[in-house]
Amino acid sequence: MDKFVIRAGRAAASKIIDSSPTSSTSTCSAVKDASALGNCDDATASDISVQKQNTAESGKRGRSYQEQWKEKYAIRGHVDENSNYRALLALVAEDNTDLASWLQRSKYKWISHDVTNELGSIMAHEVLKHLVKLVKDRDAPYFSVLIDETADVTNHEQVSICFRFVDDDFEINEVFFGFYKTESTTAETLKNILRDVLTRFDIDIKFCRGIATDGAANMTGALSGLQAKIREIEPRVIQVHCLAHSLNLVVQEAMKVQSTVRDYLATAKDLITFVCASPKRQAMFESLQMSDDDTLDNVTQTHRLRPFCPTRWCCRISSLKTIIQNYEELVLFLTEIEGTDRSDVGAKVNGFLKHLQSFEFIFMSCFLIKILDPVEMLNAALQSSSLHLQMAMNNVDNTKELIQSYRTDEHFDEIWNSSLGMAEKYQAGEPEQPRMRQVPKRYDSGAQPTRFLSPKDYYRQIYYQVVDTVINSIDDRFTQASTSHLKHVESFLLRKNKEDEDQDYVTTFYKDDFDSNRLILHRDMLLDILKSKSVSPKHFGDLVEYIKANENIRELIPETHIVLKPTNIASKSSSIEDVSQQVDMLDQVSKKNYNPQFLP
DSSP states (O other), X not given: OOHHHHHHHHHHHHHHHHTOXXXXXXXXXXXXXHHHHXXXXXXXXXXXXXXHHHHHHHHHHHHHHHHHHHTTXXXXXXXXXGOHHXXXXXXHHTTOHHHHHHHTOSSOOOOSHHHHHHHHHHHHXXXXXXXXXXXXXXXXXXXXXXXXXXXXXXXXXXXXXXXXXXXXXSOEEEEEEEEEEOSOXXXXXXXXXXXXXXXXXXXXXXXEEEEEEOSOHHHHOTTTSHHHHHHXXXXXXXXXXXXXXHHHHHHHHHHHSSHHHHHHHHHHHHHHHHHHSOHHHHHHHHHHHOOTTOOHHHHHHHSOOOOOOSSOGGGHHHHHHHHHHTHHHHHHHHHHHHHHOOSHHHHHHHHHHHHHTSHHHHHHHHHHHHHHHHHHHHHHHTTOTTOOHHHHHHHHHHHHHHHHHTXXXXXXXHXXXXXXXXXXXXXXXXXXXOOOOOOOGGGOOSOOOOOOSSHHHHHHHHHHHHHHHHHHHHHHHTOOHHXXXXXXXXXXXXXXXXXXXXXXXXXXXXXXXXOHHHHHHHHHHHHHHXXXXXXXXXXXXXXXXXHHHOGGGGGTOHHHHHHHHHHHHOOOOOOTTTTHHHHHHHHHHHOSOOOGGGOO
């Protein structure tokens, strides 16, 4: 398409948009002028009434058009003539004579798919320009980068890039900027992609104060990882390992530390897959779930078996809960199939039934739900876009303390008695130890295997081993350099340390971000104001909340206002799933994959 055609297409699009019924500028103007005259005749008044009615109807059609656009219907069908775009234009043209006349032209209507795609790209670029303005046009233009890579449905590697920043009202924002295809995920390649994005959007990397990633070596490597290469360019960048991903690794490690737990999860996963993989079996199971007062919709929404998430271990707790909720129905379902199916499926069902009716399966279900319930709630809290690092670490510490409180014989006895009661109710097996196997002499090293006095001691050992693994993993996974940095800043802002160690650290780290002498003065002013109002801030978040609630104080302490922002922006990483809502905003406008080469 040559330049003339492109210019003509833009002009045509502008004419169509300007004459659309959603604006109805000329009609509203005519109504306003006629009302101001006050002496118009009956015919004119009647015309105005008709115009008002048509305007209202046009507005409804325009809103209907917008809603259909938001539903992400494909603009183009197999051919242009039958496309949704043409159908919507025809709908709008019923109330717009200019558009109807334009569509009746024999040629040069500029509504082909090429022009439509270009219009979508133009609008997508306008959205991106608006997002860039949000990131750059602030009093303190600091930001952090959230970067993650994954394979899409076509098995092509792609990188998602988001920006996280604190606006002038101290609200944390995250904006999605695009997917970028890449053939390699080395640290050097990712660095080049990130720098290319910053250059194209004219965003200066010197204002970057954080980079949030997963824990892969190409991201977090101290010498050759992405964070190390970015810090070579801007040393004030702080790397934060995605907190939700760290928690996921905690659960993954705890679930693999004991073979009994590992085998239980594999059985639970296969059981849910067996029921849900076949429409016939699922319909049969749902019929067993339904009571006299239940409907199929109610059953599927509240008691539906939830398949295991393949990557997010924290979400598997909800799958285990659905097994316990449907325990009786699962036993009836498997018993019925075992009695009627003589094929290999019947043999598999027999194995599922033996596992399901064992005390071990019931105990592991009750035990893991008890331990992982707080972890699931923490995982949900760590997904908040308004979360800052200090608040996140407080949530992590509280969860760890709660799980530590479970490390007592009283809590174990509670789970043990609950499991015994459930086993008795459903006539499951008795608790027993696994049979000790004789080691062949050629492999016998002389060490005696652990022998337990009772089945209860055997399950107690499993209980404590998993609890200890969760606690230790939380300590290991959530100890980051960014946490130490935040403690220095918090101690300085709250004047916890009377010596100058924290003050020297903050002023040295942030360099020319602010005037260090004014910062100390404004910090002291803020604390004096809080003291005069009998407010005792205990941590970093208290200062943020007070400044958010008292806008007038920001003018008095601009340097403190500035130092709070870069400290508040780097807390978590957005994975591909986390940015789905933000993708919708671009997708609704462009209706096609965003390609960075089309940037203005």
